[in-house]
Every structure is written in C-alpha cells, then in structure tokens.
Amino acid sequence: MAALAVLVSGCGALIDARATARETAFETEFPPTGQLIEVNGTTVHAHVAGRGPDLILLHGASGSSRDFTFDLVARLQDRYRVIAFDRPGLGWTDPIGPQTQNPIAQAEHLRAAADQLGVRDPIVLGHSYGGAVALAWAMRAPDRTRALVVVSGATMPWPGDMTGWYAFISTPLGDRVGPPLLTAFAPLSLGDRIMAGIFAPQPVPAGYADHIGVGLAARRGSYRANAAQITQLRPYLRAMAPGYPRLTLPVEVIHGAADTIVPPDIHALPLSDALPDAALTILPGQGHMPQHGDPQAIVDAIDRAAARAPR
Template sequence: MIFKRSALSLCLLLGACGPLANARAERIEARNPPHGQLLRVRDATIHAEISGHGPDVVLIHGASGSTRDMEDLARRLSDRYRVIRLDRPGLGYSSDLGKDGNSPLVQADYMRAAATQLGVRDPIVLGHSYGGAVAMAWALEDPAHTRAVVLLAGAVLPWDGGLDWLSRFASTPVGEATVEPLVAAFMPDWALNRVVDNLFQPNEAPPGYAADTDAELALRVDTIRANLRQLNALKAHLWLMAPNYRRLHMPIEIVHGLKDGIVDYRIEALQMTALPNVRVTAAPGVGHMVHHVIPEEAVAAVDRAAARAK
C-alpha cells in the first residue's frame, strides 16, 4: 500500500511538472525579453543583436548561453568593429531546429543565413565553448567569406569519454518526459548560481552575472531539451568535422585557460597547433569563461586575427 501511494504521488508530481515548467518559462521570458531582432530564416527564427561600426565580427555563445553572455565582449569590441551576436538555434530566442539542430553545421547554416540578412560580409567569427564548434562549422561551410576564426575555450575536437550519466539519460525519451520538466519546474536559484560558479572555476563569476546575462533563460524546458540534445550529439559531429580543418587557410586564433575543467586545453587547443594557421594563447590560472575572466585577451585575439587576415 505504501508503495502504491508513493508511486501515485510520483506520477502526480511528474504529471504536474509540464504545466508548472511551462508557466515558469512564461515568467522567465516576461522578465527577460529579447533585446535584438528576430529574423526569419526559412522555417525558424534567429535572434540577433548588433552594436558598433567597422569590420564585421560575429560572436557565438556556448552551451546554455545566449547573446547576453557575449554582451560585455561586444561592448569592448564595438568601438572598432560591427559586432553581431546571434543566439544559437534552440537557445536564447532562436528557434529549436529539432534533431537537425544537433549538428553544428546546420546551426552555422541558419546563423549565416541570418547574418546575410543583416548585410554581414567576410566576418571574423568568434565562438566560445560549444560556439567554437559552430564557428569552425561556419568556416568549413563558407571558407571564402570567413575572414578569420577566434576560439575561446572552443570545443572543436573529439575527446575521450562523454557526458555524465544523468545528462545522457535526460536526453532519452524517458528523461525528456521526466527529468527535464522536473528541472525546468523546480530548479532553485541557488542551484543555478552553483552551475554558474562551476562554469567559472577556479575563477569567480562577476557580481550579478546570472541576472545580467539572463541565465535563467536556460531553465526553460525547451531550452534544456535542445541544449542536452546538442551536447550529447556534439562529439559525433566533431569526428566528422575535424579531418576537414586542414582545408582551412584563414587565420585561427585560440585563447584557452590552462585550468579549464570543462573543455580540456590539451585536447581542444594544444592539438590544434598542428595546423599552420592556428595560433594559441594559453592562459595560466584561467578556467572556462575566458571572455569574462581575461576579456582583454579575447579582444587582443580578435585584433590579431584581423591583422593576420589583411
């Protein structure tokens, strides 16, 4: 009898998660509306923010992020570049492309189409973390019109192992029906702040980072689902992409923290130095969020890429 009551209670809780998660998503979006343009690209919407004047630089955020994570870097670049920040499909205010959107190549295709609508020409394409894979995909798909690539702790090469078991389970049909709505409905603010702290280790997050970057947008159930699907599929896509990097001849600048516990410097940056057009800046004592911890190095990498591309 106790087991039956417990099972019934669990079923009722899980059944309530969907409506509660949707209601929370509506509140989150009301607090954090889009700041830029919503561009129609075929069957999807791509959210873009633009600032500054000069040669075009496209900024692509990482997993769980949005254009807001790149706002500080955009401000630092906007005095001499036109900076275009794009939400990756399925995150921020860009549409989820379903399973097709698990591919960095597909994501890059939609984002390039949005950039074309904005008149972007021969951009420097900068990607952080997962965004690094999309930046490399952008270059692979349009090498003639990609001026340079900048990777900030970019995940661009396949690695040993995979995601933790919970992340893998959450992307299964059962996990999508249970774990994801449960997290979306009930994950507290302190847990979100702990995730942020882990992203910045061993460094500290800037005061008010979660609020300033609208980090709670990542707690919407559709965003959780798209993000986990993309992360679980990334390694397989990198196996396909990486052999083609040798075809690229534009300058590639990499800035990577030596204390990055999320994207391994030895795998993702050091091995890229085998390519003659790659230059790596290793940052001692710096973790994953290089564009916030050492933003001056990120800006310098863009400037070097621009100079090398002339």
C-alpha cells in the same frame, strides 16, 4: 526511476502548468536584447552593435548572446560591427528540428541570418560549443570568412562517455522526467552553483547572474536542445576534424590553462596543430570563461585576427 516516472505521469498536468508559468515569467524578465530575424520559417535572435568590420559572436552550451552583452560587446563595438547570435534552441532563437544538435547545420542557419544583416567576410568568434560552430561556419564558407577566434573551443573528439545529468537526460525516461521537473521546481540558486563551477577557478563576475537570465536556460525546450547538442557533439567533431587542415584562414586559438570543462590538451593543442595558420595562446590560471576572467586577452586575440586577415 520507475516510481518517479509514475509520479510524474500522475502529476503531469500540474507540473506542466507550473513549468509553463515559470517559463512565461522567465521570458518576461529577460526579453530579447536585439532583433528577431525570420530564417526558413524560424526565428533567429541577433544582438547588433557598433560599426566597422563584421564580427560574429557564438556562445557556448546552456548560454545565449547575453554572455557577450554582459561586457565583451561594449569593449568591441567602437571598431567592429558586433553581431551576437543566440544559437538554435537557446536564448530567443528557435530550434531547427532534428538538425538543432548539428553544429554544421547551426552554422548554415546563422550564416543565412547574417546574410540578411548584410554581413560580409566576418571574423567569427566561437566560445566552447560555439567554437565547433565557428569552425563549421568557416568550413562551409571558407572564401567568405575572414578569420576565426576559438575561445575555450570544444573542437576535437574527446575520449570517454558522458555521465551524470547529460547521460540521464539523453535517455527516454530522462527526457520525459528531467526537463519538466527542473523547469517547474528547480530553484534559481541551482543555476548559481552551476555557474560557479563553470567559471572556476575565477569567480562569477558581480551582476553576471542577473544579466545572463538563468531562467532562459531553465525552460524545457532549452534543457532538451542543450542536452542534445552536448551529448551528440562528438560524432560531428569526428566528421569535421579531418577537414581542419584545409582551413587556410588565420585562426586565433585561445584557451585557459586551468580549463577542466574543455581541457586545452584535448582540444586547443591538437586543434592548433591541425590548422595551417593557427596562433595558440594559453592563458595561465584561466578557466573556461576567459572572456570574463581576462576579457582584454580576448579583445587582443580578435584584433590580432583582424590584423592577420586580408580584407
């Protein structure tokens, strides 16, 4: 590691130049699909489609709103006004300083963007990390949130410690060395292999890799923001979890039985037990991405949440 640090220091200018060139190419290839909103001096990206009751979509780690615009938005926009946000530090939404890794601050920031769009009493869906942000949204604005849908949600403090890449990049050396080298040199095929693991046991849908824009997640700032969010999530969940029983709004908790990334027995089951008005659906054979593996199940969960929630 010391030798690698010396090498990176000596070649820093060349590595940074190559990383900057690749970032420019990634951003040119995958521009914003929606509108850019200014919130407290920062930019928030929102993809808005359809008409009807407001439905907020919050993506998971390493992702962006493109995860939802690939397929799910088209299934919903005939009867909802769908607003898919990029979370802070990811996609085309700016980081929010030291609060970028705070799911509660993320929820407040995105709710301010939603206010500018005239959103009132939305159903809020969060996938994976976005599930924590959705819960924080409702906890901070319980009287202005109609219902929640938590899909594969990382919502409960889990046992054990981070290992591998996320443990390394959270160190000063990892933060200095990892993102520049990956942005400058990592082949996009690495993203394909990572996606295959995230989708397992389901395959990655045809065309998904071309739509999602893996290069957006491969930018130095996105690497750092995503790693900070993942490695620092657990303390926020410890603080949030005692408040879950006070959330009386309808919540649809939906999770794949074969999810090994966010296991349902650690997250979905105790979450549904803690919430006063939760309906739990475990999808047999589904992994971490049921919005692609079984999208109709997610649409049905949203419609159930809408039916259960008062106007």
